[in-house]
Amino acid sequence: xxxxxxxxxxxxxxxxxxxxxxxxxxxxxxxxxxxxxxxxxxxxxxxxxxxxxxxxxxxxxxxxxxxxxxxxxxxxxxxxxxxxxxxxxxxxxxxxxxxxxxxxxxxxxxxxxxxxxxxxxxxxxxxxxxxxxxxxxxxxxxxxxxxxxxxxxxxxxxxxxxxxxxxxxxxxxxxxxxxxxxxxxxxxxxxxxxxxxxxxxxxxxxxxxxxxxxxxxxxxxxxxxxxxxxxxxxxxxxxxxxxxxxxxxxxxxxxxxxxxxxxxxxxxxxxxxxxxxxxxxxxxxxxxxxxxxxxxxxxxxxxxxxxxxxxxxxxxxxxxxxxxxxxxxxxxxxxxxxxxxxxxxxxxxxxxxxxxxxxxxxxxxxxxxxxxxxxxxxxxxxxxxxxxxxxxxxxxxxxxxxxxxxxxxxxxxxxxxxxxxxxxx
Amino acid sequence: xxxxxxxxxxxxxxxxxxxxxxxxxxxxxxxxxxxxxxxxxxxxxxxxxxxxxxxxxxxxxxxxxxxxxxxxxxxxxxxxxxxxxxxxxxxxxxxxxxxxxxxxxxxxxxxxxxxxxxxxxxxxxxxxxxxxxxxxxxxxxxxxxxxxxxxxxxxxxxxxxxxxxxxxxxxxxxxxxxxxxxxxxxxxxxxxxxxxxxxxxxxxxxxxxxxxxxxxxxxxxxxxxxxxxxxxxxxxxxxxxxxxxxxxxxxxxxxxxxxxxxxxxxxxxxxxxxxxxxxxxxxxxxxxxxxxxxxxxxxxxxxxxxxxxxxxxxxxxxxxxxxxxxxxxxxxxxxxxxxxxxxxxxxxxxxxxxxxxxxxxxxxxxxxxxxxxxxxxxxxxxxxxxxxxxxxxxxxxxxxxxxxxxxxxxxxxxxxxxxxxxxxx
Numbered sequence: 132x133x134x135x136x137x138x139x140x141x142x143x144x145x146x147x148x149x150x151x152x153x154x155x156x157x158x159x160x161x162x163x164x165x166x167x168x169x170x171x172x173x174x175x176x177x178x179x180x181x182x183x184x185x186x187x188x189x190x191x192x193x194x195x196x197x198x199x200x201x202x203x204x205x206x207x208x209x210x211x212x213x214x215x216x217x218x219x220x221x222x223x224x225x226x227x228x229x230x231x232x233x234x235x236x237x238x239x240x241x242x243x244x245x246x247x248x249x250x251x252x253x254x255x256x257x258x259x260x261x262x263x264x265x266x267x268x269x270x271x272x273x274x275x276x277x278x279x280x281x282x283x284x285x286x287x288x289x290x291x292x293x294x295x296x297x298x299x300x301x302x303x304x305x306x307x308x309x310x311x312x313x314x315x316x317x318x319x320x321x322x323x324x325x326x327x328x329x330x331x332x333x334x335x336x337x338x339x340x341x342x343x344x345x346x347x348x349x350x351x352x353x354x355x356x357x358x359x360x361x362x363x364x365x366x367x368x369x370x371x372x373x374x375x376x377x378x379x380x381x382x383x384x385x386x387x388x389x390x391x392x393x394x395x396x397x398x399x400x401x402x403x404x405x406x407x408x409x410x411x412x413x414x415x416x417x418x419x420x421x422x423x424x425x426x427x428x429x430x431x432x433x434x435x436x437x438x439x440x441x442x443x444x445x446x447x448x449x450x451x452x453x454x455x456x457x458x459x460x461x462x463x464x465x466x467x468x469x470x471x472x473x474x475x476x477x478x479x480x481x482x483x484x485x486x487x488x489x490x491x492x493x494x495x496x497x498x499x500x501x502x503x504x505x506x507x508x509x510x511x512x513x514x515x516x517x518x519x520x521x522x523x524x525x526x527x528x529x530x531x532x533x534x535x536x537x538x539x540x541x542x543x544x545x546x547x548x549x550x551x552x553x554x555x556x
Numbered sequence: 557x558x559x560x561x562x563x564x565x566x567x568x569x570x571x572x573x574x575x576x577x578x579x580x581x582x583x584x585x586x587x588x589x590x591x592x593x594x595x596x597x598x599x600x601x602x603x604x605x606x607x608x609x610x611x612x613x614x615x616x617x618x619x620x621x622x623x624x625x626x627x628x629x630x631x632x633x634x635x636x637x638x639x640x641x642x643x644x645x646x647x648x649x650x651x652x653x654x655x656x657x658x659x660x661x662x663x664x665x666x667x668x669x670x671x672x673x674x675x676x677x678x679x680x681x682x683x684x685x686x687x688x689x690x691x692x693x694x695x696x697x698x699x700x701x702x703x704x705x706x707x708x709x710x711x712x713x714x715x716x717x718x719x720x721x722x723x724x725x726x727x728x729x730x731x732x733x734x735x736x737x738x739x740x741x742x743x744x745x746x747x748x749x750x751x752x753x754x755x756x757x758x759x760x761x762x763x764x765x766x767x768x769x770x771x772x773x774x775x776x777x778x779x780x781x782x783x784x785x786x787x788x789x790x791x792x793x794x795x796x797x798x799x800x801x802x803x804x805x806x807x808x809x810x811x812x813x814x815x816x817x818x819x820x821x822x823x824x825x826x827x828x829x830x831x832x833x834x835x836x837x838x839x840x841x842x843x844x845x846x847x848x849x850x851x852x853x854x855x856x857x858x859x860x861x862x863x864x865x866x867x868x869x870x871x872x873x874x875x876x877x878x879x880x881x882x883x884x885x886x887x888x889x890x891x892x893x894x895x896x897x898x899x900x901x902x903x904x905x906x907x908x909x910x911x912x913x914x915x916x917x918x919x920x921x922x923x924x925x926x927x928x929x930x931x932x933x934x935x936x937x938x939x940x941x942x943x944x945x946x947x948x949x950x951x952x953x954x955x956x957x958x959x960x961x962x963x964x965x966x967x968x969x970x971x972x973x974x975x976x977x978x979x980x981x
Contacts, residue, residue: 171901173960177903177963183904188903189903191902413957416957438957439959439960440961440964451959478596479607480609509965510934510938514939514942518946531942531945532945534863534938535598535835535863535864536598542840
């Protein structure tokens with residue numbers, strides 16, 4: 132049997148590696164249009180900042196490793212031009228422009244996401260691939276730009292703002308919505324805006340970019356959309372989100388063709404609706420499941436709880452499940468509660484603040500989502516993610532047993548206090 | 557109605573405060589034998605270390621606050637000598653040695669835990685009350701001792717070792733078991749021992765103290781047992797653990813008499829067995845429930861998941877549920893898996909190590925416990941506590957959605973990797 136994987140980033144290489152593990156005899160080939168595979172794209176802001184010294188550190192495994200140690204054929208700089216599902220073939224163009232038909236028995240589509248591209252120029256950058264990160268850091272180190280504009284106030288944009296600020300640059304961030312972090316409820320974006328402005332970072336809201344902004348460098352971190360053209364051209368169904376439709380086994384509308392990572396849509400655990408989850412964790416997880424299933428396995432992904440965390444300067448920000456806005460957009464009868472608490476025991480000298488907003492279903496009290504921002508965020512977001520996955524309600528969350536020690540958290544955790552306060556209503 | 561609370565630490569004051577909240581008309585009186593109420597005993601090691609400047613910071617609320625703002629009568633330095641359940645009275649001795657009978661309608665027993673007392677002396681200390689902490693720090697600051705012996709290698713003992721070490725003292729820790737941290741599986745104690753010895757701290761194992769050890773100061777942090785004499789003398793039932801027996805509403809064997817905190821035993825969520833939970837969180841939680849129920853409420857505590865975390869020098873250590881040893885002692889068919897992973901994305905320069913040991917039931921895969929030690933421990937322990945509370949099995953834990961960002965955690969969290977590895981067996 133021959134398994135072909137299109138795309139060599141986290142999802143594709145997870146699929147290939149997992150298929151090899153469960154099926155030692157399958158012939159496995161990965162086609163990647165760029166020069167690198169198995170890259171950690173979430174690490175790019177930390178390469179730009181200089182925390183990560185070499186971009187090679189962001190490459191988990193090399194093509195040679197896959198060939199020699201895992202018996203996986205990896206073809207970099209090979210672009211897949213078409214999928215011919217009824218012939219069970221793909222057409223690939225190699226680095227010399229030569230096209231070839233490659234047969235497959237099982238196919239995994241892991242083409243990833245695609246940034247909106249607005250402008251081009253020597254000082255214009257996007258942030259999606261490792262090559263983008265290399266170009267940005269080279270530009271910074273060789274040209275010493277002093278002013279940067281980051282277009283896009285989502286979490287990737289803010290991680291880039293953090294990186295450039297820590298490099299001593301004067302940074303401006305431009306977001307087309309009226310608030311930063313539009314995937315969160317507006318309180319969070321407001322707090323982030325205030326914090327950024329206190330640091331001397333300019334925040335421009337509600338501005339749509341129609342001409343190239345002025346700055347020594349401009350980095351676009353606006354929306355990612357699923358790279359679905361190959362699939363659509365082959366007649367493979369995509370959903371409203373633009374992501375490739377898959378079933379619980381991650382098989383597409385075509386038998387034997389699977390999809391994973393940022394190019395596909397998955398069932399949202401909370402709302403039951405299908406949406407894209409452009410997260411490194413989901414790429415790895417769905418890639419792994421795809422690889423196992425393409426090799427004959429039966430792993431089911433019944434739904435995914437959105438969980439993310441990031442840091443921008445002094446503030447950590449995380450989210451599990453849905454914001455209040457999202458829950459209502461999904462048609463749920465949602466209510467919310469917000470509190471501000473301490474992240475440590477009140478008497479510890481370095482105790483800071485943390486805010487918790489919980490979103491829950493009226494009547495049942497079922498937790499639909501949680502947003503946490505301030506200090507000590509990740510633990511609380513993951514407690515909420517686990518609670519959401521197990522369909523806990525607010526009363527159960529209020530009674531949860533959690534760890535306590537003065538240098539770690541207060542005796543009544545803000546998550547529990549929020550649940551108690553919400554549960555009363 | 558008159559509610560009387562015996563004991564003014566976390567459990568007792570939580571009970572009083574909660575009763576006041578749900579029942580504005582109840583007359584509430586608290587009798588505390590010591591001079592302070594509402595103290596944060598978990599903070600004592602951080603007062604000894606000097607992190608917390610004043611012991612007053614460890615007092616959450618003063619007696620005046622309770623009297624003036626909450627209409628709760630607080631009698632400090634009043635020792636309760638007897639409970640007369642059939643007369644619904646207690647006998648109290650005030651600070652002048654005068655005894656008085658006080659009538660109650662509802663009684664909450666929150667007498668706390670009691671350290672084993674071995675020796676007395678000017679340079680001999682126990683660590684249970686805020687007065688103990690004050691005495692220790694005064695001794696250190698006035699006498700400048702250079703060598704200390706800590707007797708008891710449990711987690712309080714290790715927190716004290718940490719505090720004294722950071723004050724520049726030469727420290728020795730003596731534990732009567734053959735391993736540090738006997739409430740954990742032995743791997744953890746072994747790793748802690750190595751870490752302490754690398755720092756120049758002497759670790760003496762398997763040594764029972766029969767004479768006073770030599771040192772400028774000796775601090776005993778050996779076992780805490782429930783202070784149950786008042787209850788036993790009144791004919792109130794206690795369990796094998798020594799803790800006062802309570803039902804789900806925290807009522808004792810006597811109608812109208814409730815118990816909470818370190819003096820009582822509660823149902824262990826994992827094993828179903830009754831045991832004591834000498835933890836600040838449990839004192840607060842059961843105190844709160846007691847207060848609500850004594851005032852006519854109906855809060856049920858169906859079981860408690862043990863969860864704790866602490867830091868000793870470079871190492872964080874936490875536990876949720878049962879160790880393998882405990883699970884087997886409780887008669888469960890338990891198996892375990894252990895892994896070592898990174899606490900952050902591998903490419904982050906400050907990525908450290910973390911070890912995860914999961915304990916699960918053979919056959920069902922139900923998670924019975926988890927121990928985590930190294931860096932980035934608390935979040936993982938609380939994820940496990942939440943998973944244990946919801947009766948998750950290893951396969952479900954392996955599929956959990958958790959947050960990821962390079963400066964916070966790796967894309968596949970060690971907790972998930974451990975669950976995956978265990979799940980295969």
